[in-house]
């Protein structure tokens with residue numbers, strides 16, 4: 001989930017004038033910009049959805065659907081609402097400009113445009129939007145381990161839960177906690193404690209399959225979201241990570257292994273599935289793993305009168 | 312007096328020497344006679360809608376191809392076509408715009 005530098009940016013021009021398309025494709029040529037175009041609002045919205053451009057240049061004055069309607073539609077759609085938009089408008093009132101900015105336009109360029117100015121504004125808009133994306137990602141990253149943080153887990157759990165209920169698919173969650181971590185910190189110092197957290201985070205990420213989402217839940221607690229995964233398959237992932245951590249030989253304390261406990265739950269384990277119940281089920285399985293002596297994977301038992309597929 | 316006959320001095324694009332623009336300017340200039348015909352036709356048919364649309368298109372495009380004066384006159388014509396049905400005033404502005412377009416064509 002790292003922001004990649006914008007080495008090539010795609011710009012979508014939505015304008016009913018063929019001349020704007022011709023002029024723009026020449027004037028903005030090079031500069032690592034790819035220009036794609038639509039000559040009406042409806043096609044433009046479709047292209048915004050399918051091509052996910054980095055920036056949209058939007059003509060205000062178009063027959064049928066005008067720029068304001070297009071902008072409103074783009075803003076109402078989760079797939080397009082974060083794409084920055086620069087308005088292109090001829091004779092406009094201050095009222096129009098204010099309205100455009102209030103609707104979320106990033107900038108305003110008057111038509112006919114001075115292309116040197118337009119180019120500069122395009123670059124500036126791309127830079128700002130890149131920084132905004134990076135900041136938004138950073139706010140969801142754990143600074144020490146590079147995994148997603150608590151805010152990111154909550155966000156992804158919401159998304160994945162919605163997906164799984166919509167498509168009637170399974171969803172599993174692993175909650176994990178390093179064993180006796182306080183003692184590791186107290187005995188070998190916090191820098192080593194941090195090194196253990198970083199190592200565990202990387203083992204967790206390695207143990208995940210494509211599509212699994214590993215995060216640091218807080219402190220020495222970690223979580224993995226496993227979309228479209230039944231509980232027993234999630235348990236295999238947990239077991240793989242558990243074994244790989246136990247196998248690590250630590251230079252600072254060759255005589256002592258570090259272990260972690262794991263609780264695994266899936267939506268099929270809980271009555272009236274909800275995110276809260278899924279988290280609670282994985283949490284209590286984790287608690288059971290601690291109680292039974294740590295360094296193990298415990299599966300949440302299906303609640304209520306359900307049959308179990310596992311022995 | 313027939314305003315559609317080229318007369319006066321050729322009107323050159325501000326971007327005539329700009330290598331990246333040469334091709335586009337040529338294309339724009341090549342389309343001028345077609346635009347002139349459309350303007351004349353719209354005027355002869357007394358179509359304020361068509362005059363407004365054509366003037367609006369020229370207004371938006373001309374400066375981009377290096378013909379700001381065409382853009383300005385087109386803008387005036389658009390305003391007149393929206394605001395007035397005064398045939399004489401419209402004729403004057405159509406004539407003025409057509410003359411500029413023709414002078415641009417001469418440069419080709």
Ligand SMILES: [Mg+2]
Nearest residue numbers: 016059061062
């Ligand atoms: Mg337009």
